[in-house]
Amino acid sequence: MKRIGVFTSGGDAPGMNACIRAIVRAAVYHGVEVYGIHRGYKGMIKGEIYKMDSHSVSNIIQKGGTILRSARSKEFVTPEGRKMAYDQLQKFGIEGLVCIGGDGTFTGANIFFEEFGIPTVGAPGTIDNDLYGTDYTIGYDTAVNTALDAIDKIRDTADSHDRVFFIEVMGRDSGYIAMPCAVGGGAEIVMIPETETTIDEVVDTLRTGWNRSKTSFIVIVAEGDDAGNATEVAAKVQQELPHMDARVTILGHVQRGGAPTAADRMLASQLGIACVEGLLEGRKCEMAGIINGEIVYTPFIDTITKDKLINPNYLKMVNILSV
Numbered sequence: 001m002k003r004i005g006v007f008t009s010g011g012d013a014p015g016m017n018a019c020i021r022a023i024v025r026a027a028v029y030h031g032v033e034v035y036g037i038h039r040g041y042k043g044m045i046k047g048e049i050y051k052m053d054s055h056s057v058s059n060i061i062q063k064g065g066t067i068l069r070s071a072r073s074k075e076f077v078t079p080e081g082r083k084m085a086y087d088q089l090q091k092f093g094i095e096g097l098v099c100i101g102g103d104g105t106f107t108g109a110n111i112f113f114e115e116f117g118i119p120t121v122g123a124p125g126t127i128d129n130d131l132y133g134t135d136y137t138i139g140y141d142t143a144v145n146t147a148l149d150a151i152d153k154i155r156d157t158a159d160s161h162d163r164v165f166f167i168e169v170m171g172r173d174s175g176y177i178a179m180p181c182a183v184g185g186g187a188e189i190v191m192i193p194e195t196e197t198t199i200d201e202v203v204d205t206l207r208t209g210w211n212r213s214k215t216s217f218i219v220i221v222a223e224g225d226d227a228g229n230a231t232e233v234a235a236k237v238q239q240e241l242p243h244m245d246a247r248v249t250i251l252g253h254v255q256r257g258g259a260p261t262a263a264d265r266m267l268a269s270q271l272g273i274a275c276v277e278g279l280l281e282g283r284k285c286e287m288a289g290i291i292n293g294e295i296v297y298t299p300f301i302d303t304i305t306k307d308k309l310i311n312p313n314y315l316k317m318v319n320i321l322s323v
């Protein structure tokens with residue numbers, strides 16, 4: 001393989017740039033030409049494809065976002081869109097791809113290989129950490145630390161005003177971001193999609209704490225929780241506990257930006273190299289991940305269909321630590 005393309009797709013995540021840098025430099029190191037595809041599959045269809053070299057990725061390891069931009073493409077979902085993307089790759093002589101993204105990105109890469117035989121190896125790039133086949137995804141550590149920093153600040157004002165804060169964190173259908181935020185942020189309650197927490201349970205915990213002379217509380221709500229978002233949960237709880245002064249904070253996209261932590265830079269650099277080397281070894285439709293410190297390649301189909309379970313002991317920890 002003499003020429004490869006690299007792109008980022010789906011939600012951006014801190015550390016994507018560090019990964020792009022590693023991919024480009026690993027390709028140069030192995031004597032392979034590398035082209036950057038802008039705006040994911042959307043840009044692939046439009047031919048937004050540019051040659052990169054070692055200098056193209058100078059001074060980006062510390063930057064959040066993605067220099068290649070990102071997008072979610074509706075056109076790539078159609079056979080016509082994928083044919084247009086294939087034609088563009090042919091035009092540039094690109095024989096293999098490295099993508100950084102999540103399950104949507106990998107699903108697209110799988111179909112693309114079935115239809116046109118273009119092999120892709122992927123790096124897990126999402127703040128959600130919801131991909132099977134790796135202990136951590138690129139961007140997760142940074143997002144958790146960003147959220148924790150905000151939670152610490154909210155705790156100050158919650159304490160000053162004797163308030164209960166319902167803080168919503170991202171994670172789509174997973175509680176991976178919520179869990180360390182709750183343990184590390186000293187929350188009384190964490191609500192995650194993986195386990196059911198009823199409004200009655202939330203009310204009971206708050207009431208018990210109040211009766212024990214606790215005056216401020218932090219409730220972490222994962223955005224995908226079944227009981228509703230933080231605003232809905234707060235409204236229902238407030239009806240039962242009208243004497244408590246409740247506020248809601250939605251941390252939102254602040255969790256997606258910022259300079260990547262050391263852990264994310266390291267992970268992104270390792271996985272970027274692993275993707276290129278995997279592709280050159282003949283791998284296709286696989287994600288490079290790290291499990292227990294070792295590089296592991298997992299078929300895209302498994303990363304998409306298998307669940308990555310959260311350690312149930314963490315929930316118990318929140319209960320014990322907030323007593």
Ligand code: F6P
Nearest residue numbers: 011126127128170171172223256
């Ligand atoms: O997958 C990353 C993520 O930030 C999720 O946590 C969140 O649900 C979603 O993307 C938000 O997507 P958008 O950027 O399209 O608003």
